[in-house]
Amino acid sequence: MIFCTLFIATDAMSLPTNRAKDKLRELSSMETHQVAGHALDLVEHGQFEQAEALLNQSLQWPYQRESLPLLRVRAGLYKRKNDFVDEAETYNQILQLTPNDKEALRGRVFATSHMGALHLAIKYAEQNPDVFSQAELLDLHQASAGRSIKWGTVEEKAGIGQQRFQATDKALLRNETVRTLHALEHKSESPSGRYTEFDRIVALRDRVRMKDAIALYETLKQRRGDIPAYALAAVADAYLYQRQPETARDLYLLALESSKNDRDYPNREWQLKLFDAYIDTNEFDAASELIDKVVAATPPILNKGLRGVEVDNEIYEEARSDQARTRVYADQLNDAQELLEKTLEAAPFNLDARLTKGDLFQFREQPRTAQRQYASVLVDDPGSSFAATGIAETAITLHDPRTAKQQLAKLNQYYSENREVQRVQQLFRAYSRPLLTVSSGWGRSPSGLGNRGNQDWQVDTLLHSPLLNHHWRVFTHAFNAEADFDEAAGIRRRIGIGADYRSPEWRISGEVNQDQTRLDNYGVSLDAAWTPDDHWQWDVGFESNSNNIPLQASAANIRMHSVELGIGYNHNESRNLSMSLGYSWLSDNNRRIEAGIKWQERWWSGSTYKLDTVVNVAGSDNSLVNADYFNPRSDFLIDAQMINEWTLWQKYQRSFKHRVVLGVGEYWQQGFASGMTNIVRYEQELNLDPFRTINYGVAYERHPYDGELNESTSVFLNLTWHL
Structure with a gap:
């Protein structure tokens, strides 16, 4: 072997x-x-x-x-x-x-x-x-151009200023080249040709060319082919930007429905955008239901337990703040504040929640607190356009146009396409323009008691100039009133010119005027208000030719001087207390002292309905007996009004509301028995934007004078208009 x-x-x-x-x-x-x-x-x-x-x-x-x-x-x-x-x-x-x-x-x-x-x-x-086949080469070019667009999306979200669009601009050029290649090969209707068009919608959205994105989508839709979910979501963003939230909402829903078989379903970003669409369409119940589901399904921490790579989930933080934002826009402000406090207690550096808290303070009529909140966010995130926009908006509210202008100059340089920046810029332009305010009314009373006669009307008009040197305006003031009495007609015509100064803490106005029915009757008016913080306001005013004079006294060539002091405490939008004390002396030797306390409380607040009550306590004392006008020796009134407000229609900053006011009270007049007062008022309010408002309505009142009940009906029209 x-x-x-x-x-x-x-x-x-x-x-x-x-x-x-x-x-x-x-x-x-x-x-x-x-x-x-x-x-x-x-x-x-x-x-x-x-x-x-x-x-x-x-x-x-x-x-x-x-x-x-x-x-x-x-x-x-x-x-x-x-x-x-x-x-x-x-x-x-x-x-x-x-x-x-x-x-x-x-x-x-x-x-x-x-x-x-x-x-x-x-x-x-x-x-x-x-x-490779020609079709494969075209597929590769389409995929490469599409990836460039995705990188552009990332840069646009993370970048600052106009530089964040550089990658998207290059991607659009590549996309156009690929479109041309498909057209030359007659492959525009091939899968890669159609995806080249879908990718273009995304790039146009990122470049804020929203009209072009929508136009391309409408063209593709006519070809009757399926449009992928990511393109539907992109065009939904475009419609939302173009203030068409209903269309955007439907497209987000369609995108989420058509992506149900995707590995990463549901897309949380699309859900948050759908939430925005619900907010813009005032579907707050749907928004609340959606955002609660997102919060429940989203982990607060990504890569939990992996040392070195464990990070906070930004989607979760945004969703948590959106829970509060739903309640802010639905006017459930107490609930929103409670939820935000819990969120910030758990995550004190959550920038989204801190920004939402600034918005909440604005809604709660606390602009200084809101501005401080935005400023704190800007310290931690200097590139936050939302915080800078909030500072600019609160500066307008506080009559601080210098600060608003400085912030808007930076924002327009870096984020001119941002809708919030554009909105606040529009507010600033309107604030800087001339301002017209008109208060008018016409009334009729068969008995002719009181100081309004059988029939009366008045129109009070103020026309302010454009803003001058950041804080000043000049104005003209015209007051016209007339009342018919049994023995004569009371007429008052007063024209004045003046200047108005406003700053975050002060409002000072001075006017020189003349009574047109008595040309030798000149007068001055001075008013000052000090607002040291978001809660307190102190007022003082003086008039040597007061428009508050009874028209019967004016017809008798009587003049009236008055001084008034006031103090107000504004806890927030739901509670306000004010007190006033006035002293008047008339040329017929009458001396009048008036005092009043008013308490306003909101008991119910929601996106559609609000319920407020106003309790008013007032009294006066007059030194003259048997005057030629209604002049009780002393009187006292306590009444309460219930204000019911419904928002019939709202779209962004425009709205149409109506109110029903029901009031009842008791009036005491020295020398006569007390009597009950009643008021029923119906009014409508049309807000074309925050700086143009029309308010009109009709009222029915019952009030005793000298022991006799007086009934009156009136109509009114008020106008606030930045020209």
Whole structure:
């Protein structure tokens, strides 16, 4: 046995050298193919780890041509595992052995494409265009241009100023090139041709070319092909920007519905945008239901438990603040404040919640507190356009146009396309323009008691100039009133000119006027109000030719001087207390003292209905008896009014409201029995924007004078208009 073995070995060694090598190579190739076949079988059965271990054991560096079957199986293994980086590297190794291997040339391009390096994939493909069809090359160009658009989206969200659009501008140029390639090849209706158009919608949205995005969408919709969810969401963003929230809402819903089979369903960003659409359409119940679901389903922490990569989930933080924002815009401000306090207690650095708290303070009529809140956000995030916009808006409310102008100059430089920036810029322009205010009314009383006669009317008109030197306006003031009494008509015509100064703490107004019915009757008016914070206001006023004079007294050539002091406490939009004390002296030697206390409380607040009550206590004392006008020796009134307000229609800053006011009270007059007072008033209010308002209505009142009940009806029209 030993002899035979030695003989065979010796015989093999005696063969020519080349022949021996060929024989060994043949045996090795047979073994390699067997290993490759076994590994391929493991891959096809999903046994990836066993297949990879077998291939790593069988492949030895440096690779030879005999290694090609194993390398091809390894490339297929990485493809099945979606390990595109190692797949592309394996094809590179194959191409080092066989540079013209068609399968490897194609595989490297597609693996490189799948791993996200689309620019490199196109470079490889253009080096060997003959191994690809024209349709495949167009697909690669479309995918590469689409990836550029995605990078543009990331830069637009994270960048500051106009530079954040640079990547999107380049991506739009690439997209246009790819569109042209498809048109030249008559492939515009191919899948890649249509996706080139869908990608363009996204890029146009990112570049804030919303009208172009909508126009392209409408064109594609007419072709009756399916539009993917990401394009629907992008065009929904465009419609929302164009103030068409109903259309945007429907498109977001369609995008979410059509993406139900996607791996990352539901897309949280789209849900938050749908939430914005619900807010803009005033569907607050739907918004609240949606955002509560998002908060419940979104983890607060990403990569939880992984040291070094565990981070707060920005989507969760935004959704938590949106829970409060729903209640802010639905006028459920107490609930919003409670929710924000809980959110900030758990996450004190949540910028979204802090911004929403600034918005809340604005709604609560606390502009100084809101401004401080926005400023604190700006310290931590200097690039926050929302915080800077909030500071500008509160500055307008506080009559601080210098600060508003400074903030808006920066915002217009960096974020001129931002809708909030545009809105506040519009507010600032309106604030700076001339201002017209008109208060008018007409009444009728069959009994003719009191100081209003049988029939009366009045129109009080103020026309302010544009803003001068940041704080000043000049104005003209015209007051016209007339009342018919049994014995005569009381007429008052007063014209004045003056100046008005306003700043965050002070409002000072001075006027010189003349009575047009008595040209020698000149007068001055001075008013000052000090508002040191968001809650307190102190007022003082003086008139030497007061319009509050009874018209019967004016008809008798009597003049009236008056001084008034006032103090008001504004807790927030739901509670207000004010007190006033006035002293008047008339030229007929009458001295009048008036005092009053008013309490306003909001008991119910919502997006559609609000319920307020106003309790008023007032009294007066007059020194003159038997005057030529209604002049009780002393009187006292206590009444309460219930104000019911419904918002019939609202779209952004425009709204249409109506109110029903019901009031009842008791009036005491010295020398006469007390009597009950009643008022029923119905009014409508049309807000064209925050600086143009029309208010009109009708009222019915019952009030005793000198022991006799007086009934009157009246209509009124009030106007506030920045010209």
